[in-house]
Amino acid sequence: VKRVTTHTLAKMKAAGEKISMLTAYDFSFARIIDGAGIDVILVGDSASNVMAGHETTLPITLDQMIYHAQSVIRGAKRCLVVVDLPFGAYQSNSEIALASAVRIMKETGAHAVKMEGGEEVVDSIKKIVSAGIPVMGHLGLTPQSIYKFGTYAVRAKEDDEANKLRKDVLLLQEAGCFSIVLEKIPASLAKEVTESLYIPTIGIGAGRYCDGQVLVMHDMLGINTEFKPKFLRQYLNIFEQATTAVQHYISDVQSGNFPNEQEQY
Ligand code: KIV
Ligand code: NA
DSSP states (O other): OOOOOHHHHHHHHHHTOOEEEEEOOSHHHHHHHHHTTOSEEEEOTTHHHHTTOOSSSTTOOHHHHHHHHHHHHHHOSSSEEEEEOOTTSSTTOHHHHHHHHHHHHHHHOOSEEEOOOSGGGHHHHHHHHHTTOOEEEEEESOGGGHHHHOSOSOOOOSHHHHHHHHHHHHHHHHHTOSEEEEESOOHHHHHHHHHTOSSOEEEESSOTTSSEEEEOHHHHTTSOOSOOOTTOOOOOOHHHHHHHHHHHHHHHHHHTOSSOGGGOO
16 A cells, blocks of 8 residues: 655645544554545544543653554554654754654654644754654644643634734744644634645644644544534544443343353353
8 A cells, every 4th residue: 555645645735635634542543544544643642631531631741652653553554644742842942852753753653743833833843854754733722732821712713813823834834844733713714824835734623624634533433522512523422332332241241141152162
C-alpha cells in the first residue's frame, strides 16, 4: 500500500478532495481506523482525557505520548501518523521543542508532530521544520491553554481574536507547517482563512469549509458519553453496547451458562 504523506494532503487540497482524520492511541484501534481507509491518524494529547481520565490535556507527559505513538504506528500501515507535542514539551523554548520532536520521530517512527499556538511558537516550528520534521499547527481553541481561556467555548468570535488568527495562520504557513487544525471557531472565519492558505486546514467544530475534518475517536464512536458538543456527530454508541455485552457476560457467569460444553477442553 502507498503511504499517505504530507505531499498527498497538499495535492488533496489542490484537487478539492476532503481530508479525513481521527485520533487513535493504541494498536488495535489504529488498525481498525487505518484499515477503514482514513488519511491521517492523530495521536492526540486528548489521550490525557479519554485514555487516562484526566480533566485536561495538561498532565500527559512526552514519555506517555511516545508510548501511545509507538502502539499506533504498529497498527497504521497506510495513513499519515501525526503526534501531539504535549504541554511543557515545546512552549517558549525552541531547543526543548526540537529535542521533544526529535524524540517522537526517533522513538516512535511517526511521520509528523503537531503543536498548539501561533506567533508564540513560530520559532519552535521553524527550528523543527528545518530539522526535516513536518509540523501541523493548531489554532482556535487550544486545550493546552484552557486555564488562560477559562472555558471551552467557541474562540475568535470577537474581532481582535479573529484578526490574530488571520495573522497566525499565515505565520504558520510561512514557518513551514504542512497543515493547520482549526478548533471551535466560526465556520465563516474558518472558510476565510482556509481560502487564504495553500496548505490544508483540518477542522473540529470549525464548519464545513475546512479542507478536512478531525474528531476524537472516543467521541465519534460513543465510547465517551459525557462529551456531546453541537459539532460532534456520533456514529456508534459503544458505551451502551459494551455495557449490555458485559451485563450478558456477568449473568452468563452467574447462571453457570458460560462456559458451556463446547467452550471447554
Ligand atoms: O488531541 C486531540 O485530540 C486534538 C484534536 C482534537 C485536534 O488535538
Ligand atoms: Na491535542
